[in-house]
Amino acid sequence: MEQKIFRSPGFASGIVEELKKVSWPTKNETTRLTIVVIAVSLIIGLYIGIIDILLVKGLDTLTKFR
Numbered sequence: 001m002e003q004k005i006f007r008s009p010g011f012a013s014g015i016v017e018e019l020k021k022v023s024w025p026t027k028n029e030t031t032r033l034t035i036v037v038i039a040v041s042l043i044i045g046l047y048i049g050i051i052d053i054l055l056v057k058g059l060d061t062l063t064k065f066r
Contacts, residue, residue: 025033
């Protein structure tokens with residue numbers, strides 16, 4: 001199988017031109033959205049942790065009856 005390698009002279013300049021068109025977020029937007037992602041991750045982690053603890057306690061209770 002042949003590997004295709006991009007050796008076109010316009011390939012790299014095309015990438016640079018496309019990156020100039022990107023609407024980059026401001027520092028405030030980046031900070032705010034990072035905080036939102038961290039907060040949501042912590043909330044979901046706490047939720048999963050609570051569910052895990054409850055399931056372990058329930059399974060422990062069920063296995064004591066054997």
